[in-house]
Amino acid sequence: MTKRFFITLLLYHFLGVSLFCQFEEESWRFRPQIGLWFGPVTPFPGSALSYYLDTNLGGGIFWRMNLPSDTWRSEVGTSYSYYDSRFQSALHTVPVYGAVDYLLPIELPLTFYAKLGFGAMYVFSEPNKRENWHPLMLLGYEASFPAGKWVNIGARIDYFFVYEGYLRPPPHFPGYRVVNAHLLKFGLMVNFNLSR
Amino acid sequence: MRREKLLAYLYLLLMALGCTGELVFSDLANPRARLVLKGTYETNDPYGWLPFFNDDAYDSLVAPGQPLHNTDFHTQTLSHGPQHLEWYIDLAEVRLGQGSGPGGGRDAEDYWEFFSRQRLLLCSRYDALQDKELKSCRQEEGLAKLEAFFGEGVEIKANDVLVGTYNHLALYYRKIITNPALLFSDTGSFLSQSTAIFENRGVRGTDIAERYQYSALGGNATLLFPLERKDLKLNIPDENRPYVLEVRTFLKNNINRHIIRVGGLGTTVYFLGPADFRINHRYNTLLESGRLGGNILMDGRIYQPGKVGAVDVSLITIAGGGAVNYKAAIPLGDSFDPQKQLAYAATRGDGMEIRNLPPGSYEILALCDKKRRATGDVLEAGFDGFPETASPPCAQVTITEGSTVISPPATCSCP
Structure with a gap:
């Protein structure tokens, strides 16, 4: 399952690149962006992990380019977030994802995107030092405005569903419940237009 | 495109290597x-x-x-x-x-x-x-x-x-x-x-x-x-x-x-x-x-x-007991001072079984309350509920996982 996710995802991404070559002559222009964000991260309130982990800080980087359409863009990104607790429990996460961003048709000087993405997340837990790569799905929302020619400033909310349910519970652990992660990341964001 | 394909395969390979089978969130x-x-x-x-x-x-x-x-x-x-x-x-x-x-x-x-x-x-x-x-x-x-x-x-x-x-x-x-x-x-x-x-x-x-x-x-x-x-x-x-x-x-x-x-x-x-x-x-x-x-x-x-396993101590009798007695199991080789620590595992004096013992060898002994602390900080004969007195080990058992071992009949004598 995981592999199929990524093949589809990567093909989609490279499709964008190859299409761009064909449309270069038209009025549509290639406008890649690179961006940074940081902000609070938290397990989704009420989800299984929210009882064991607290809110902390995270930050990330993404690269984005417009598809041969003015309403769709593609984005790849990664980030790091750390969740700790009042106890010894802690979680480190590094998602790697690709997403399509849809420009919401809202008539304001702001730009709004809704995002859907897939990828994988490297996860590492303390104190038992368990690590793995898990498939993820991303739903995102973003609002930004231009601050001059090269810079956009905005805010983003990413919701990550990270799937662990494909694993079996350990054999000698009665009552063990396999859980998935629902993580929220809020970011203040700056992105740079690499071309005009 | 060849380079991109290569990158894609490399990425998938890294992913495959990264899958540890470990449960992280769970x-x-x-x-x-x-x-x-x-x-x-x-x-x-x-x-x-x-x-x-x-x-x-x-x-x-x-x-x-x-x-x-x-x-x-x-x-x-x-x-x-x-x-x-x-x-x-x-x-x-x-x-x-x-x-x-x-x-x-x-x-x-x-x-x-x-x-x-x-x-x-x-x-x-x-x-x-x-x-x-x-x-x-x-x-x-x-x-x-x-x-x-x-x-x-x-x-x-x-x-x-x-x-x-x-x-x-x-x-x-x-x-x-x-x-x-x-x-x-x-x-x-x-x-x-x-x-x-x-x-x-x-x-x-x-x-x-x-x-x-x-x-x-x-x-x-x-x-x-x-x-x-x-x-x-x-x-x-x-x-x-x-x-x-x-x-x-x-x-x-x-x-x-x-x-x-x-x-x-x-x-x-x-x-x-x-x-x-x-x-x-x-x-x-x-x-x-x-x-x-x-x-x-x-x-x-x-x-x-x-x-864990258990030991059936119903055949152990306590001689010279006091107001309160306990049957106890101490891991073989462990030192035990009844006035400084509690016995590793114990049941009441007329108890039948001592449970939750990790596999290994244990000595069975009795603990008796026959003394109390009195003026001059001396232990005098009397009862206070605290079992100051331990009998010498009177039986030895080997615990195996998931089963109850029956201790041989023995008399634990509190001096």
Whole structure:
């Protein structure tokens, strides 16, 4: 399952690149962006992990380019977030994802995107030092405005569903419940237009 | 496109290598650690409540011809039995550490592993003085938990800590209130009932934690964790299966009638609390209550519930027993001092089985209460509920996982 996710995802991404070559002559222009964000991260309130982990800080980087359409863009990104607790429990996460961003048709000087993405997340837990790569799905929302020619400033909310349910519970652990992660990341964001 | 394809394959390969099969989120949501707290000497099948014992100071003051003989003090307190006993216990924290305590460049946050920060409230009744009620204790079902605490143990929420061996176990009892606790004049006439504060409400009784958790005379008045052990070997196994940290605080059936005089005020304080097995306290002055410090004995052990066996001790008989006796199992080769530690695992004197023993060899022995601490800090013949006397090992068994071994018939003789 995981592999199929990524093949589809990567093909989609490279499709964008190859299409761009064909449309270069038209009025549509290639406008890649690179961006940074940081902000609070938290397990989704009420989800299984929210009882064991607290809110902390995270930050990330993404690269984005417009598809041969003015309403769709593609984005790849990664980030790091750390969740700790009042106890010894802690979680480190590094998602790697690709997403399509849809420009919401809202008539304001702001730009709004809704995002859907897939990828994988490297996860590492303390104190038992368990690590793995898990498939993820991303739903995102973003609002930004231009601050001059090269810079956009905005805010983003990413919701990550990270799937662990494909694993079996350990054999000698009665009552063990396999859980998935629902993580929220809020970011203040700056992105740079690499071309005009 | 060839380069991109290559990159895609490389990426997938890295992904495949990264899949460890380990449960990460679930590991956080399913702590392996379970914390079971007991107020008994026994690790399973404890005695019911036995009658109280008398401290030697009490006995000497109510003896015929002595000042308190046949006074209010004498008649009222002598009628007290376990049916009158009330507890209000507030346990704040359980911590583990490796070493001899914070300090030397390590602050408390670094030193301690927080095994549990769940506050545990236990109480014998939910109504407090002045028509108030103990709301939190009621919400947390403190009555049922108290019964479990003095039975097979009360389990509270625990958290995983780093795998390793811990020598340091610390318990912080915020309050241990016992009732009845009464005030009398020095001539033995009744003055009033003691009251204490529990959950910000007044309750009848007196807080013995203050008296027992530190030794005012020993200069240890301001310990953060007055109830601690630094000589344990608590090994947290590196296996993905649950383990139990069983912590016993010896309170049940160790209860004595104590008497201490508040010098200058002309008041005699009567309260119920564990035996002064360690250092004798006298009647004379309030200072004597400082001698009670250290008389609550605590012990802990770790076992994995899926990897234990049991021993049937029904063929073991105890000879030369005292007022309270226990059958105990000690891992072969471990040293055991009955006056400094609780037996590794134990059941009541007429118990049939000792359970939750990790595989290995054990010696079976008996523990008997035949002595008590008296004037001059000597152990005299008498009963205080604390089993100071251990018999030599009388049988040896090898425990295997998941089965009950029958101990050969033997007689354990308490000298």
